[in-house]
Amino acid sequence: MNQEQERKVLKDQNGSKVRYRILWILNDEHLNGIALSITEHLPKYQAYVKNLKKNNFTAIGYARESPGEEHQDVRVGLLQKMVKKLYDTLLVDKVFVTISSRANDTITSRDTSGKNAQLTLLNQVHGNTQDLLGYISTSENIxxxxxxxxxxxxxxxDLYDFILAHGSIKKIIIDLSASTGxxxxxxxxxIIDNPSILKDFDCRKPCYKRS
Known part of the structure; x- marks a missing residue:
């Protein structure tokens, strides 16, 4: 669990200062999910992606942050962690990022005002959402x-329309390892035959941190 340590100071019965820290732990539900992810689901996923690449697929990672008031360093840091996970754990070939968009914004409307300066502060990023659209429009087997x-x-x-309009997108994989493993x-x-499959994306509860 990514939680900043909290230090406390109390006095014991003799008036001496006693320092302690609050320890945060995962509950059993999340702990079991992470254990399964590490030992079972992640290796299967990585083998699956490697096999796709052998069959001329390109794995494209996409990272998004919602609008917020946090400092630039915090926003860039969170996105960089996502980018790192996409490369190191999820084995993608390229990563595209939207610095600030809402989850329910239409995909084609994101980053239409130009490239955010914060994008240049990220490493190993191939552009924003508009760059992603340009890439997939000239590619195959994404x-x-x-x-x-x-x-x-x-x-x-909108996600259905996006997939329908871009025939190069053959597969979508969503990493839920932080929440379910x-x-x-x-x-x-x-998806084309049964759009209701996408109901999973209509998530109303708060989403888990992606970094």
Whole structure:
């Protein structure tokens, strides 16, 4: 659990100062999910992605941050952690980032005002959402990877239209390892035939941190 340590100072019965720290631990539900992710689901996922690449797929990572008042260093730091996870753990080939957009914003409307200066502070990033759109429009066999549903979109109708309009997107994978230990896999043909599959993305509860 990513939690800043809290230091406290109390006095004992003799009036001496006693220092202690609050220890945060995961509950059993989340602990079991992380254990499964490390020992079972993650290796299967990585083998799956490696096999896709052998079959001429390109794994594209996408990271998103919602608008907020946090300092630039904090926002960039959070996004950089997501980028690192997408490369190191989720084995993507390229990463595209939107610095500030809401999860239910239409994908094609993101970053239309130009490139945010904060984008240049990130390492190993190939551009923003508009750059992603340009890349997939000239590519084939794309597997799009995001960290949790909100990391991509919670607007199911727009997501369906986005997939329908871009035939190069053959697969979507959502990493839920931080919350459930699982990965969710979606095939283009299944989505086109049955749009209700995307109901998973219509998440109303608060989403887990993606970094």
């Amino acid at each position: 597997c799009l990877v995001a960290i949790d549903f909100a990391g991509l979109s919670t607007n199911t109708s 699982f990965m969710k896999y979606y095939n283009r043909d299944d």
